[in-house]
Amino acid sequence: MNITSAQYNAQSGTNLSINATIDGIEMSVPLDPANRHYAEIMRQVEAGTLTIADAD
């Protein structure tokens, strides 16, 4: 999975999802460990190869 960008989407200071570009497609990814995109994002964050930007 090629993830080229990731940024939290938040409301009132609470992160609700991650907007990410995955394999060239813009996706909104829920914070669900059973979601394969979220699992891969967190795996890459843990590996130090991806950083999730804070919400605007």
Next chain:
Amino acid sequence: MSKAAELAALIGSQTALSNRNLIINGAMQVAQRGTSFTSQTGVAYHIDRFETQAYNVGTGVYKVEQSTEAPDGFYNSLKYSCTTADTSQDANNQFYIQQQIEAQNIYQLKFYEANPDSVTISFYVRSNTTGSYGMSLKLSDNNSSDSSTDTRIYPTTFTISSADTWEKITKTITLDSSTSETRPTGNNMGMALLIWLAAGSSRQAATADAWADNGNTATTVDADDFLGSTSNNFHLTGVQLEVGETATPFEHRSFGDELARCDRYFQSYDLSGSYVGLCAAQCASSTESLAAMTFRTPMRASPSMSFNNLILTDRIGYDSDVSQCAVQGSSSGGVSWRSVHASNSGSAHDAQHITSKNNTTDAYARFDAEL
């Protein structure tokens, strides 16, 4: 044997006369993501539920299609073709077709205990290249993922005897009797079927016909180097995995039944008619709106959302392109999201609109909860 006796014998030998096939979309009928995928070089889902796992392909490029080349009794097949060759195969090249099966869909199977069940895999293949190919069955250990080294794997082989000819392959596998593993549960991966099209020299180390910890390898018999020549093609259909030691005839399902099964993992809402609506939306500001919808089938997990060419419209004179959708709340049953769109005097706070396609370009919203 009389027909009645044959039927009685068949009934007696089977655990189920319907819902036998644990594979979804085995006849390659459902293709929500599209029917032709060019310039492929990596891992992706194409035809519903079937994932291509391609690694270290070098300069190799492949194409995937929902083909109408099919054996008698079928209309579609999953077709792979090599469009750019990689003539120097990487030692770690892996190229296989995979379907992962949810753990709670295999609760009826006995494994990780003495005297485990057997399952029988059958499918139809057609290729220009004859010879031995690899196939594998995986079982999750305590909800390990398909790529985890904790996952158990049974590598084996099958043979294509005649070029460009449909052949039916049948293989019976006794499930893992190791008692040191833990059964997978819930909506996690439970089992996976892999059909190998290529394995580099470092990916052929597995011992055939024995359960072992997953090493992401095929068998000692080399699978063909699929990306080695632009002459190569491979068709697959009629994939069935069932309990027992007998390959029964392929269990055909209606398109609607198969689509509903696929919908648990991926849903595409294709809006191809002029101003076909997806759902209602309410403006939260001049540039943002909130929308929500319920899925037509409950999904395996909270899905990721993507979209193309959506607009907000009031059908009076206001159309505004949606530039971003950000999930606000999500479950297996439904989703709400915040749309970002161009400012317009019609998009005042609390204004009611519909999320739709415009009158010229096809649009979609897609939800992905695949394993």
